Amino acid sequence: MERPEIDLRSASVARIFDYYLGGAHNFAVDRELADAAAKLMPELPRMMHLHRRFLARAMRYVVEQGVTQFLDLGSGLPTPGGSLEVARRLDPFARVVHVDIDPVVGAHGKSLLGAADSAVVVGDMCEPDAILDHPETRRVLDFDRPIGLLLVGVLDFVGNDVDLPGVLARYRDRVVPGSHIVLTNFSVEGGLEDYQRTEQLYRDNTTIDFHPRSAAEVTELLAGFELAEPGVVDVSLWRPEAVLEDLDEHPKRSAAYVAVGRKP
Template sequence: MEQRPDWLAEGVDLDKPSAARCYDFYLGGAHNFAADRELGKKVLEVVPNVKEVALNNRAFLRRAVRYCLDQGVRQFLDIGSGIPTAGNVHEIAHAVDPDARVVYVDNEPVAVAHSRSILEGVENATIVQADLLDVPDVLEAPETQRMLDFSQPVAVMMVALVHFVPDSAQPSEVVRQYYDKLAPGSYLGFSHVTGEDFPEGVEGLVKLYENSTNPVTLRTRAQVAELVSDFELVEPGVVYVPEWHPDSPEDVGERPEESIVYGCVGRKV
């Protein structure tokens, strides 16, 4: 039994791995527990490049945020934001405009606790503990209402998130509920794990995550496009994350499909 940290809220199961804490492990963070590291090491056996996968996904998030800033958006709603690491949305946004406003959302208590610690004293950024599926809990939270003006464009980030939503929860309808609340000119940054072109290791990853708090559902490029079909996709559409607006051709690599994650950005017209 792992010793329980003093700051950790009661009710957090340290014996069952969580996606947020495993992701923190892949990124080299320190806010994970033995169960998370055990699962993470098993995932490394079936997907040896999983740490690179996580880094590629974070790089996509940064590029998507920068793109939205370039389009004039100054409000961000990062759902499933995870445990804070370098290159958070508010850091990217505030480097361009200190008045940009950011609301983080996560249902993982460790992620929320560390976000609150990091955001203490930071103006124009806050954290809400809520679940993507509970749309009113996200959009009507006092912190969200105080920070964001939904009559103006908002960039919503759902990065490495919706593959944890099973088909039974109707993810397309969930995304549509957020779309309906957004003003024209708003954006959605979206990424999703797939096994379409690199199935061997990914199927093993799915099996390993079955007993975690966040089982994974793989989807094809067409299925990902359907999830975000209310939005008008920015070129080049749904592609592997290294291929979406890379900073340089070298960042794409010879086999972008090994990133096992599709990414896209869409605009509400």
């Protein structure tokens, strides 16, 4: 797999996300873009927090189904509230392989992790065989037992030039029954105006491209998985814990579809 250089002059999705979540692994270029984007779309930082809270709820559900090892595709930096922290809280023996295309995640990840029960793989999640056969993935995960595939906040950056249904089917085929998938994808079904201005900001300043999907498209990606209740729903509506706290005043504006599925 190619290992691109870390480019400190252009903003990175991983570091912008880290900034929105209050992390310390970001640079001025990331913060400037993140602040400008949040001015155009004030709900952005809140969206990131809603994703984080969904990740925790969905991982707890998956652990309750007996799955304690995770392949976190598009993991971002291992910030507080990320998959490793959530997994360890749920089960001290949980295992997590973090996969991210951004070399900055590999660089930070190595210094932050380094434990026997976790690994960082720098790679493209759209190359399932390379990810699944990577020696670090094989070292940490036991493929004879169910695995939790996490795709939280990553498909938003994968375009339709990629055969995404085929990619997900490949992951599904290579894990044992009882494995789970946790997936999110933001959508613009709630309104386009703010989104289009934000997209333009990113286009003018970065190489980052957004790919919103409809509920129907998200459902199609999950073919072959049995969906846990309540199916494909808005991020704040998937088994909310504190209904009043989680519910958006403008539910349509939080605009991300999520689902959890099980390989039968």
